Amino acid sequence: MIETYSETAHTEAKAYVEHVFDTVVKRNPHEEEFHQAVREIFDSLVPVFAKHPRYREHGLLERLSEPERLIAFRVPWVDDSGRVQVNRGFRVQFNSAIGPYKGGLRFHPSVNASIIKFLGFEQVLKNSLTGQPIGGGKGGSDFDPKGKSDLEVMRFTQSFMTELYRHIGPDTDVPAGDIGVGAREIGYMYGQYKRIRGASEAGVLTGKNPLYGGSLARTEATGYGCVYFVQEMLASAGLGFAGSRVVVSGSGNVSIYAIEKAQSLGATVIACSDSSGYIHDPDGLDLAAIKRIKEAGRGRISEYVAAHPHAVYTEGCEGIWSLACDIALPCATQNEIDVEAAERLIEGGVKAVGEGANMPSTLGAIERFLQAGVLFGPAKAANAGGVAVSALEMAQNSARVSWTFEEVDTQLHRIMERIHADCMRAAEEYGYPGNLVVGANIAGFLKVADAMIAQGVV
Template sequence: MKSSEVVNSVKMRFPNEPEYLQAVKEVVESIEEVYNEHPEFEKANLIERLIIPDKIHTFRVTWTDDQGRVHTNMGYRVQHNNAIGPYKGGIRFHASVSPSILKFLAFEQTFKNALTTLPMGGAKGGSDFSPRGKSDAEVMRFCQAFVEGLWRVIGPDTDVPAGDIGVGGREVGYMFGKYKKLAGEFTGTFTGKGREFGGSLIRPEATGYGNVYFLLEMLKTRNIDIKGKKCLVSGSGNVAQYTCEKLIELGAIPVTLSDSDGYIYDPDGIDEEKLKFVMELKNLYRGRIREYAEEFGCKYVPGARPWGEKGDIALPSATQNEIDQQDAEMLIKNGVFAVSEGANMPSTPEAIDIFIENKILYAPGKAANAGGVSVSGLEMTQNSERLSWPSEQVDEKLKWIMGNIHENCVKYGTESDGYINYQKGANIAGFMKVAKAMMGQGIL
């Protein structure tokens, strides 16, 4: 297998899907050497079978707003690979949603889920509907209409969706309620549910907490203490909030947050009181991050991202490709020695090259942000057993999983000079698990 030939083939077959192509290119270049050590993989045409999704479901979603106007959006579910377990992955509601973005997310999810040690395949879904500015009733009607197009292809042993950008506990609850009525069953078909009806403790916190747990493992390899380190965090939603919460608990100092309108820089640091304000602002009132600057009198930069500020650690927790080459160069110049990705593919290939060339600690999203889907997997287990575990038990399992992911990244990513290439390690570890499962199940 030559990675360049694989990438060119994908580019020719799917010329208008840049995000998907980017994700494929990043993985196949990392695994080329190990793939070619297994001639049985090439004989079974494993790479093409792994790249192309198993199924893509596309459907129309029609809903009515509070004024009685009828709207139509697109709905999608990309079921990428179920070699190691039921399809598992989030649902995203955002105007940017497209087949390319969902295919890249489902592709990444396949390897991320393999890294968790839990039996979950990879999938992703969503719609170009945006909940921003919509009433609760409008969001409910949309979620119910979305599930009408989705419910026949999901189930507790088939495909278990969760939340993602634009889809939190409210949206998951509406979707689960509609699924329950249509399917006539109460099963763990969705994760990220309310605690009153099957949700797991610390599921909302899991992606942010897990990202910091992985960061701690990386810092240990260089005997660095996180206490007192200034952290640049992007985003202000669920992942960013709980990343900040865990950083504050450990004595680190988050100094930035952002949303699609701009970012804030608070040189005094975001403490527990300020974070509580952010959580209420974003979760209860669905406000904008500029209101933080107005409340606490700090710097706000509209239309920009926080990567030009000085700090020690960067934790991108917003969306894909939010750090480009120029941003990466600025981060290095300003003294950042570690980047741990809370979002999915937030760094461009050029940015990643800069991080690796400078030998900084760099954790790709498929490893660092696997905490969310890990606790989703634990929620699936609790639902199957009709049990609810205490938060301490879930948190300990999460720490173990993130430590195990780090261990596998070190195993496959340590280079001859001792530098740990976490990107390479994560890709190879995830690939080998899925590849062996596919080979063991024959040509399907």
Template sequence: MQGKEYVESVLKTVKNRNKGEKEFLNAVKEVLYSLVPVVEKNPEYIKANILGRITEPERLISFSVPWVDDKGQVQVNRGFRVQFNSAIGPYKGGLRFHPSVNQSIIKFLGFEQTFKNSLTGLPIGGAKGGSDFDPKGKSDHEIMRFCQSFMAELQKHIGADLDIPAGDIGVSGREIGYLYGYYKKLTNIQTQGVLTGKGLAYGGSLGRTQATGYGLIYFLEEMLQDHNESIQEKTIIVSGSGNVAIYAMEKATQLGAKVIACSDSNGYIVDENGIQLDVVKKIKEVKRGRIKEYLDYVPAAKYVEGCKGIWTTKCDIALPCATQGEIDTQSAQTLVDNGVIAVAEGANMPSSLEAIDLFQKNNILFGPAKAANAGGVATSALEMSQNSMRLSWSFEEVDEKLKGIMKNIYATAKNTAEEYIVSDNLVMGANIAGFVKVADAMLAQGIA
């Protein structure tokens, strides 16, 4: 069986087994087609059916999460954890609390996480989890009760050497604290390494909060420098205004760029003088408000309803940092027409396959999510290392390690692309590099 024929056969099986799971199917399709030259060069992957095995989660857990709201009413949400692949290390991946969460999204995220974690060079496998619970508008007590109910089931399936969750959309330091506190109570074990993204007072790492956003900019900087460009004095738009977006804006500004727009799920702001990050942090991290409140502090800025319109803002660089599927073909074409020179993904798979193809055909520098936003999980693994050694590194130490990891990820993706004669295609380079390490580990460990 030839490489393309094998890929098509696996895709057909995956489609039949996962009907209606569009997010997961799109992720699998994007990765598998890029692996055709790899399986043709390595027929042992076909014989061992590595693609068939790597597209099937090792374990998928779905559970009920009942909790009591402030009115005394019992609510019920769904919880998920997918432990996708453990060939190179214990399962590692975030928890997402958002109304859109379903089995397809969790599987897509876990699948992507497998290759992203592989790219970091650290010994961690792929996982993801979460719930369709929406933390927005909930009191601290409601969020605590939900987290405790969620952990009552999740704790049966995680451990410092088994599966180490972290935060994601809707899960920040507050939620991690509630989850960790209840894990300790249920297990009677002081195991700091079971969760990452913890507070500094109980085993967290300096630099973890900033890691995904900073890492994105370090990757972007490498990509620009490799093409004789600089981030200095470039205008940047960033979708989202959560953790990833905030710290991507912070690092980009520190390096001399001007961020002129950001968004949330309701709309976006444009400040041609440069986004005032202290205001965004106050609104989002302290008040937990909406981005339109920016105009209360900076009346000269502009607010527009509808978050997708942000891509019509003229800029040099676009950083999608909100959620999956936010850049479609129309948005991508608008960015191209407006003269964008680079796009780097801070969210997980925010660009459609058609949008990515359009960027590449127009020679736009493109940093794919599994490479460009790997800084968060890389620093989570550094937090695990500190927990294991009962040590705490300085911010500068962690940040330097993060910068080195992101530089290595860029170099690995670029060099792998060149090896397989797909020069400058970082999507294929990242997919292939992430896959080969996992596939070789699977081969070495036999059929298990």
């Protein structure tokens, strides 16, 4: 059933959304990434406010776009030369209407308040879509783990946790990994938290090693989940991965396991990248070699061509989207696909785009994909698999049990199927059939909004 409303209601809803967006921009000047995330979500919600004025009456947008708490702190540490270094740490606790704050920690030089707030805002609706009882948060630091020794990373993460521990807990705020934060960093932080607290609270962090409370399939979850979501998108159009050419940006956990799952479904993945450049192997990437380089050796993707002379390495990442492909999975970082890159993908015959990274496509690129009829899976839906399995890790920690890889993967697959169905249903109901950007935003928003109304003005 398609929701209907008068033109007057639509005009009033549009004016309300624009007014709140203007307030967000004035209150958060120069935070372009945050503005972009807010703009994309707000525009999708106009039909909701037109149909249901009570959401306006409860000031939902004003409350939803303002974090419950933003924490910034100094992180001093000593490098291997004995010099004192200082970085800045952040944690945004954005919304707890449906559960404890949940979201990753990013260690990267680009991290600032705007990046953390955009990620936290997106996380609220993403976590809602999973159907799990988790609110939205995000955190990180401008510390760069690249080129650092294990001891330097340990000193930094211990200092970081010495402040962060005050603000987190299994029923309060549960961080996880993100760019620059993998099993090594999570392990050091969990050890420091445990030392300070004097207690073993496994549920305080997710993405842990299964040896001490982590979940099997957590490492694979975001990449696998992205492919499961895209698989549902393709099926809705009578398509599939089998026989398709796929380009995946990045070469971290998300990228590696998106490649693995896509290959298992019969796709030929022809390219991936890191921050220095990209490799193109027209015969299909050798995933085992990529894992040796990136997971075992922490090396650069350029090393791939030494053992694969038929492959080509190109400096710089932008050109990866010039490669002709059927499916594109941007899994590296925000805004890596702009309008120009989108045009190149469309010219190359792309049929589907699934966002494995957070907000990897600009608003203009998304609009161009939709205009061209490309199947488009937005990040808050397509990459929700990671946080979904983090919630399953929390459940295992609470129950003091460990599930098998197959049990977790089966639940992940079902969650991604349900997210796709919920997004399709919401898009249809509000007059945008097939538009998963609108569908994801509306489906995620409704659950959070109803919970916020039920809990009063807090």
